Amino acid sequence: MTNLTVHASNARTRARRIALPTRPSLLAGLFLVGLNVVVALAAPLLAPYPPTQPSALDAIEGSSSAHWLGTDQLGRDVLSRVLYGGRYAMLISLSAAVLTVVFGTVLGCLTAYRRGWFDEVLMRILDSVLSVPAILALLVVVTALGSGAPVIILAATIVYCPALIRVVRAAALSVVGLDYVTAARARGEGFWPIMAREIWPNILDVVLVEFAMRASWIMLLVSSLSFLGFGANPPTPDWGLMVSENRSLLTVVPLATIAPIVALATLIVGLNLAADGFAKARGIDRITGGLR
Amino acid sequence: MSVVTEERTGVLAEVSGLSIAYRHGGREIPVLRDVSLSLRAGEALAVVGESGCGKSTLASALVGQLRGGSRVTGGSVRIAGRDILAGDARTVRTLRRQQIGFVPQNAGHSLTPSMRVGAQVGEVLRATRGMDKRGARAEAVRLLAQVRLPEPDKLVDRYPHQLSGGQQQRVAVALALAGQPRLLVLDEPTTGLDVVTQAGVLALFGSLRAALGISLVMVSHDLGAVSAVCERIAVMYAGRVVETGDTRAAFRLPAHPYTRGLLSSVARIAVPGLPAGMPGSVADAQEASGCAFAPRCEFAQDACTTGAAPRLAPVVDGAAADTPRFSACLRQSEVLAAPAWEARVRPPQPRELDEPLLQIKGLTVDYRRRPDPRTGPTVHDVDLTVRRGEVVALVGESGSGKSTIAWTIAGLRRPTSGEIVLRGSEENAEAPADLTRSAARRDPAARRKVQLVFQNAGTSLNPRRTVGDAVLRPLRLRGLRGEQAREERDRVFADVGLEPGHADRFPAQLSGGQQQRVGIARALAGGPALVLADEVVSALDVSLQASVLRLLDDLRDEHELGYLFISHDLAVVRALADRVVVLYLGRVCEEGPIERVFGETNHPYTRLLMDSALATEPGAHEQLTGSDGEPESAPPAAGCAFRNRCAEHIDGLCDRETPPWQELGEGHRIRCHVPVEIGARP
Numbered sequence: 001m002t003n004l005t006v007h008a009s010n011a012r013t014r015a016r017r018i019a020l021p022t023r024p025s026l027l028a029g030l031f032l033v034g035l036n037v038v039v040a041l042a043a044p045l046l047a048p049y050p051p052t053q054p055s056a057l058d059a060i061e062g063s064s065s066a067h068w069l070g071t072d073q074l075g076r077d078v079l080s081r082v083l084y085g086g087r088y089a090m091l092i093s094l095s096a097a098v099l100t101v102v103f104g105t106v107l108g109c110l111t112a113y114r115r116g117w118f119d120e121v122l123m124r125i126l127d128s129v130l131s132v133p134a135i136l137a138l139l140v141v142v143t144a145l146g147s148g149a150p151v152i153i154l155a156a157t158i159v160y161c162p163a164l165i166r167v168v169r170a171a172a173l174s175v176v177g178l179d180y181v182t183a184a185r186a187r188g189e190g191f192w193p194i195m196a197r198e199i200w201p202n203i204l205d206v207v208l209v210e211f212a213m214r215a216s217w218i219m220l221l222v223s224s225l226s227f228l229g230f231g232a233n234p235p236t237p238d239w240g241l242m243v244s245e246n247r248s249l250l251t252v253v254p255l256a257t258i259a260p261i262v263a264l265a266t267l268i269v270g271l272n273l274a275a276d277g278f279a280k281a282r283g284i285d286r287i288t289g290g291l292r
Numbered sequence: 293m294s295v296v297t298e299e300r301t302g303v304l305a306e307v308s309g310l311s312i313a314y315r316h317g318g319r320e321i322p323v324l325r326d327v328s329l330s331l332r333a334g335e336a337l338a339v340v341g342e343s344g345c346g347k348s349t350l351a352s353a354l355v356g357q358l359r360g361g362s363r364v365t366g367g368s369v370r371i372a373g374r375d376i377l378a379g380d381a382r383t384v385r386t387l388r389r390q391q392i393g394f395v396p397q398n399a400g401h402s403l404t405p406s407m408r409v410g411a412q413v414g415e416v417l418r419a420t421r422g423m424d425k426r427g428a429r430a431e432a433v434r435l436l437a438q439v440r441l442p443e444p445d446k447l448v449d450r451y452p453h454q455l456s457g458g459q460q461q462r463v464a465v466a467l468a469l470a471g472q473p474r475l476l477v478l479d480e481p482t483t484g485l486d487v488v489t490q491a492g493v494l495a496l497f498g499s500l501r502a503a504l505g506i507s508l509v510m511v512s513h514d515l516g517a518v519s520a521v522c523e524r525i526a527v528m529y530a531g532r533v534v535e536t537g538d539t540r541a542a543f544r545l546p547a548h549p550y551t552r553g554l555l556s557s558v559a560r561i562a563v564p565g566l567p568a569g570m571p572g573s574v575a576d577a578q579e580a581s582g583c584a585f586a587p588r589c590e591f592a593q594d595a596c597t598t599g600a601a602p603r604l605a606p607v608v609d610g611a612a613a614d615t616p617r618f619s620a621c622l623r624q625s626e627v628l629a630a631p632a633w634e635a636r637v638r639p640p641q642p643r644e645l646d647e648p649l650l651q652i653k654g655l656t657v658d659y660r661r662r663p664d665p666r667t668g669p670t671v672h673d674v675d676l677t678v679r680r681g682e683v684v685a686l687v688g689e690s691g692s693g694k695s696t697i698a699w700t701i702a703g704l705r706r707p708t709s710g711e712i713v714l715r716g717s718e719e720n721a722e723a724p725a726d727l728t729r730s731a732a733r734r735d736p737a738a739r740r741k742v743q744l745v746f747q748n749a750g751t752s753l754n755p756r757r758t759v760g761d762a763v764l765r766p767l768r769l770r771g772l773r774g775e776q777a778r779e780e781r782d783r784v785f786a787d788v789g790l791e792p793g794h795a796d797r798f799p800a801q802l803s804g805g806q807q808q809r810v811g812i813a814r815a816l817a818g819g820p821a822l823v824l825a826d827e828v829v830s831a832l833d834v835s836l837q838a839s840v841l842r843l844l845d846d847l848r849d850e851h852e853l854g855y856l857f858i859s860h861d862l863a864v865v866r867a868l869a870d871r872v873v874v875l876y877l878g879r880v881c882e883e884g885p886i887e888r889v890f891g892e893t894n895h896p897y898t899r900l901l902m903d904s905a906l907a908t909e910p911g912a913h914e915q916l917t918g919s920d921g922e923p924e925s926a927p928p929a930a931g932c933a934f935r936n937r938c939a940e941h942i943d944g945l946c947d948r949e950t951p952p953w954q955e956l957g958e959g960h961r962i963r964c965h966v967p968v969e970i971g972a973r974p
Contacts, residue, residue, distance in 0.1 A: 178751045178752075179746040179748065179751045179752035180751070180752055180753055180754040180762075182704060182744070182746075183744060183746070183752060183814065184765075185704060185731055185732075186702045186703065186704060186731050186739075186742075186743075186744050187731075187739065187740065187743075187765070187766050187769055187818060188731050188732055188734065188736060188739045188769070189765075189769075190732075197754070197757065197765075198754055201754070201756035201757065202754070202755065202756055204756075
């Protein structure tokens with residue numbers, strides 16, 4: 001039996017830790033997203049003025065020590081409105097992205113696991129949903145059901161779920177064929193434990209990237225809706241709405257239009273960098289199986 | 293070789309003092325250490341060793357193409373007198389184009405899937421020999437014929453995915469030959485091929501050498517494959533050449549303990565019983581001082597672990613060989629004087645086996661969606677019995693339905709017809725279980741009695757879960773929780789030779805052999821009566837193969853397990869199995885006790901398998917002829933499935949009627965129209 005004892009302490013098997021995501025692009029992305037979230041949460045503490053308080057005397061001013069980013073046509077402080085402006089869109093896009101990812105992952109894994117007619121029918125349904133442009137579908141829903149936040153969240157989820165299901169399905173398909181899933185099926189495990197234990201940890205990279213991407217797209221979509229007048233209602237401070245309100249004064253007080261755009265851009269760029277960083281960090285992971 | 297011209301007397305490739313290091317995690321890890329070799333024109337050199345010994349790095353250094361992140365830390369590789377690692381890109385390209393052909397590992401991946409094979413060969417011809425389109429096509433046909441592919445004029449217009457694995461390998465060889473190289477570097481050229489195909493490809497290398505007079509460097513972990521082709525050998529361990537010289541002499545009387553260990557790890561088709569193997573793995577190689585092999589070496593003394601690594605010294609074995617032999621061992625004379633490796637085989641134990649465990653009758657699995665009069669079902673009318681404590685080997689080439697049968701037994705496929713019954717133990721008066729149901733519909737007790745062990749340990753474990761977790765899961769399904777489950781896990785770990793400390797590791801932190809042990813532990817944790825072992829050792833290095841085979845053998849006695857042992861490797865089957873069932877295209881053509889099947893009288897297909905396997909054993913002296921035939925992809929609707937490849941088939945009978953069983957006694961029977969007296973081995 002001596003040759004059966006495996007030597008445990010060799011260089012290759014020395015215990016190593018799971019690598020932490022330390023890529024610069026990921027850190028930069030997470031920083032930008034975190035900054036936006038913190039600002040939105042702490043807006044009441046940071047904002048120098050109430051965001052919806054008009055002041056006819058101060059209307060349409062450039063930047064000054066009293067109003068760092070100037071004021072808009074109703075004399076509201078642009079800085080305060082920018083600080084508050086992300087709350088509405090971020091709340092909606094975060095909720096919608098979480099819902100999208102939850103439904104998308106479960107359905108994507110299920111269809112990859114079940115295959116057969118279930119897969120066939122679901123894919124055809126998704127094709128038909130995918131063939132409708134997102135903004136158009138959203139406009140129809142908002143026109144029909146009103147522009148309340150729950151309606152927009154639900155509509156965005158339905159619009160973005162199909163693409164996510166497809167991506168997750170593709171990732172899960174490459175896992176369900178592997179022997180460890182076969183082993184789980186052979187020992188009689190059902191769908192939920194197989195998904196949670198065998199499939200999910202191995203497609204987590206895809207799901208994280210998709211989450212960040214979807215969040216940024218929904219953010220843009222909701223801002224576009226507000227810009228078009230179907231999202232946030234005046235006088236709510238919202239970046240999309242602010243651009244819409246102030247774009248006629250672009251030559252007079254450019255900051256009132258540019259500031260919300262820059263704010264939105266930092267969030268979107270942050271989300272994309274984070275998505276990219278996750279993809280790369282986990283990509284390296286894939287080769288070493290979660291180790292460095 | 294036959295013609296010795298002025299040019300051929302010279303050295304074609306010379307590796308001198310080559311050291312290569314690979315950067316990993318901020319450290320430089322030496323991959324090759326001070327390797328020196330020379331190859332004269334027309335010679336064939338084999339480079340052997342376990343994985344991780346630097347064989348592939350040496351092969352890529354010979355073609356001047358180092359893996360990203362590696363660096364030459366000393367020495368040179370000169371091809372036809374010019375340094376291939378030092379020149380500028382243009383010189384290296386010219387040198388490669390004019391001198392070297394390379395056949396990479398896994399030919400299927402080295403061919404472009406979107407290009408016809410003729411166009412791929414033609415591309416090389418136009419680039420290296422300046423041919424026009426028409427000339428290139430004609431030459432491509434000639435090259436494909438040279439590598440003995442059937443109907444080369446039709447094959448040039450096929451895509452790689454339309455070819456079988458063996459055919460893809462031949463196309464890759466044709467591709468390497470297209471530039472008329474003088475040196476052909478082959479990286480694991482037969483790994484993953486079936487025995488018959490492997491023998492055919494190896495025979496091709498032999499005939500190409502004779503026809504073209506080119507030199508070969510063949511990197512392989514398969515000692516049998518290289519001994520069939522190469523007259524010179526270099527055994528590598530931990531980045532160093534530890535023994536080099538005449539292949540036959542080295543295999544007959546190894547002068548280095550590592551060569552000896554490798555040889556004693558190989559299962560032999562001619563020798564019953566389990567190979568001895570050697571302890572440890574390459575990862576144990578010490579970096580500090582002395583001989584890297586010392587920790588695994590039975591001859592090691594204190595002197596072996598201090599000072600510089602031993603240098604290659606001439607071997608004094610008294611035998612006259614064409615090529616002088618060198619070995620890097622301080623205790624060479626003791627190694628040479630030690631008794632031969634054959635003495636250390638664990639002989640097969642006689643066993644009393646009565647109680648049937650698994651009974652399959654008339655199993656048919658049909659994948660076809662619509663009835664097709666030209667083909668038959670994938671698996672047809674298979675009868676199979678496994679008794680408690682018995683190892684039944686299911687043998688056949690890829691596509692013979694071995695895995696389909698295993699998956700059906702495991703409940704992952706539904707049989708089209710037939711019975712599969714798992715008998716309960718008679719002592720405990722358990723009821724028999726019907727295994728034609730899918731795994732999800734089986735009674736949990738019946739389900740856990742059947743366990744699978746997979747070929748590829750890497751993909752059979754979830755990379756994101758610890759291996760302890762992989763074993764705990766089946767225990768949990770058995771109702772064991774908490775402390776109880778952990779105790780049972782440690783007990784199962786101990787059974788397969790793992791330590792409790794391994795439980796917190798991830799699969800990537802374990803070696804291939806350890807991963808396979810975890811796979812076995814997971815199967816044991818279910819408390820099985822029947823283990824379906826699907827090619828469990830074919831992806832492992834020989835030394836690990838030997839230890840896993842011994843483990844399987846120990847476990848069946850300890851737990852009274854029945855195994856259905858699926859393998860295409862007859863030597864491994866001979867080492868472990870009690871009974872053999874030979875399968876061709878989903879039909880059983882021969883079955884019987886191991887000694888009878890490996891005896892004199894065989895089905896023509898068994899004989900083909902056996903001859904191919906015998907010719908590629910280490911130290912085989914027979915001339916390798918090899919068959920170029922490959923299994924058909926679909927079984928015929930009627931008659932004997934093997935008739936198209938059978939030399940003895942009877943027209944009008946074999947293609948119409950299903951062959952009858954010919955009983956030869958002791959449960960040995962053959963399904964063939966040709967009377968066995970004629971079918972006997974000459």
